[in-house]
Amino acid sequence: MPRLLLVAAGLVAGTLALLAPDGTHAAFTDDAGLGSGTFRAATLATPGSVTCTTVPGLVNQADIAWTTTSTNVPHRIEALSNGTWVPVALVPAGTTTVRINGGMMGSVLSLGLTYQARVVAHAGVSWTKASTPTFSLQTVSLLGLGLSVNCAALPA
Amino acid sequence: MTGHHRAAKRPGGPRRVLSALMAVLGAVVLLGSVQGTFAFWSDEASMSTGSLTAGTLDVTLDGNLAGRANDGGTWTQTTFALDAMLPGESRATSFAVRNAGTSGLTYAVAGSATGALAPALRFSVYAGGAAANTGTAAAGNRAGSCAGAAVATDVTLAAASAVLTATRRTLASGASEQVCVIARLTLDAANGMQGATATATFAFNGRQVGI
Numbered sequence: 170m171p172r173l174l175l176v177a178a179g180l181v182a183g184t185l186a187l188l189a190p191d192g193t194h195a196a197f198t199d200d201a202g203l204g205s206g207t208f209r210a211a212t213l214a215t216p217g218s219v220t221c222t223t224v225p226g227l228v229n230q231a232d233i234a235w236t237t238t239s240t241n242v243p244h245r246i247e248a249l250s251n252g253t254w255v256p257v258a259l260v261p262a263g264t265t266t267v268r269i270n271g272g273m274m275g276s277v278l279s280l281g282l283t284y285q286a287r288v289v290a291h292a293g294v295s296w297t298k299a300s301t302p303t304f305s306l307q308t309v310s311l312l313g314l315g316l317s318v319n320c321a322a323l324p325a
Numbered sequence: 326m327t328g329h330h331r332a333a334k335r336p337g338g339p340r341r342v343l344s345a346l347m348a349v350l351g352a353v354v355l356l357g358s359v360q361g362t363f364a365f366w367s368d369e370a371s372m373s374t375g376s377l378t379a380g381t382l383d384v385t386l387d388g389n390l391a392g393r394a395n396d397g398g399t400w401t402q403t404t405f406a407l408d409a410m411l412p413g414e415s416r417a418t419s420f421a422v423r424n425a426g427t428s429g430l431t432y433a434v435a436g437s438a439t440g441a442l443a444p445a446l447r448f449s450v451y452a453g454g455a456a457a458n459t460g461t462a463a464a465g466n467r468a469g470s471c472a473g474a475a476v477a478t479d480v481t482l483a484a485a486s487a488v489l490t491a492t493r494r495t496l497a498s499g500a501s502e503q504v505c506v507i508a509r510l511t512l513d514a515a516n517g518m519q520g521a522t523a524t525a526t527f528a529f530n531g532r533q534v535g536i
Contacts, residue, residue: 196533196536197533198532199382199393199396203402205401205402206403208508209522210409211411242465295514298519
C-alpha cells in the first residue's frame with residue numbers, strides 16, 4: 170500500500186512538473202537600467218580660530234567668534250560640565266559669532282567659576298565637529314543672571 | 326533408343342515453347358496497355374501564410390534605451406544626485422517608464438547601491454507620480470517628495486541587486502507610467518559618514534505578459 174501511494178504521488182508530481190509554465194514557456198524580456206548621479210554627504214569644517222572677548226560696557230557679556238568654512242550648517246557653543254559637553258548657545262547657519270552672558274552657563278549661583286568651552290559645527294541631530302582650541306569662560310552669576318564674565322583662550 | 330523414346334514423349338515441344346512465349350508476350354503487352362491507358366484525376370490546393378513576426382518588448386526610460394540593442398543598458402540620470410547632504414536631506418526624481426514594444430509586458434524594479442554612503446541612504450519608489458524638490462543647501466533642509474502610490478519605502482540598497490516591487494506592474498504596448506524615486510540620508514547617519522559618497526542603480530526588468 171505505501172508503495173502504491175508513492176507511485177501515485179510520483180505520477181501527480183510528474184504531471185504537475187510537466188504542466189508548470191516555467192518549465193515549458195520561454196519568455197521574451199527586455200531590461201532597462203537607471204543609474205543615479207553621486208550622492209555625497211556633507212563634510213563639516215572644524216570651527217577654527219575661536220576668539221572670546223568681553224564686551225566693553227557690558228560686564229556680564231562676551232562675544233565668541235570663529236572662522237569656519239561650514240557656514241551652511243548651524244553651530245553651537247558647548248561648555249564642559251562634569252566631564253560632559255553641554256550646549257549653552259545655538260547659532261543659526263550663516264553666522265560665525267554669538268554673544269553670551271554669564272547667566273547662559275546654566276548655574277543659578279556661580280561665583281568666579283571657570284568653564285571650558287568650545288564651538289561645535291553640527292548638522293541635524295547627529296553630525297558634529299568641534300573646534301580646537303577650546304577657551305575658558307569665568308563667570309559670576311546669580312539666579313541665572315550673569316553679573317560678569319571673563320574669557321581667555323586655552324592652549325590647543 | 327532412349328533418346329528416341331524421349332522424342333516420342335514430346336511431340337510438338339517447340340510449339341509448346343512458342344505458345345508459352347506468345348502467352349507471356351501477350352500478358353506483357355496487355356499489362357503495358359493497361360498502364361498506358363489508365364489516368365488518375367487529381368487536385369491540389371495550397372495555403373500561404375501572411376508574415377509571421379515575433380513580438381517585441383522594449384522598456385524605455387524617459388525615451389532612453391530604445392531598441393533591442395539597448396537591452397540591459399543603463400541610462401544615467403545625472404540630476405538624480407545631491408552634494409553636501411546632511412542627515413535628513415533627500416532628493417527625488419521622476420521619469421517615464423514606457424513599453425515601446427509591440428507586445429504587452431510586466432515589469433519589476435530592482436535596486437542596488439555602492440559606495441561608503443550607501444548604508445546610510447534610504448530609497449523609496451512610487452508609481453504614477455511626479456517628483457518635487459524643495460529647500461536649500463544653506464538651510465540644510467533640502468527635501469524630495471513623490472506623488473503617486475508607494476511601491477517601496479525606505480529601503481537600504483546594497484551592492485547585490487534586490488527586487489523592490491512586491492508585484493509586477495503591467496504596461497500595454499505603447500503605454501507608459503511615471504515612476505518616482507527618493508534618496509534620503511537617514512537622520513541617524515553616523516558622524517563618520519561625513520564626506521562619503523554613493524551611487525545607485527535601478528533595473529526595470531520587462532517580461533512578456535502571460536508568464
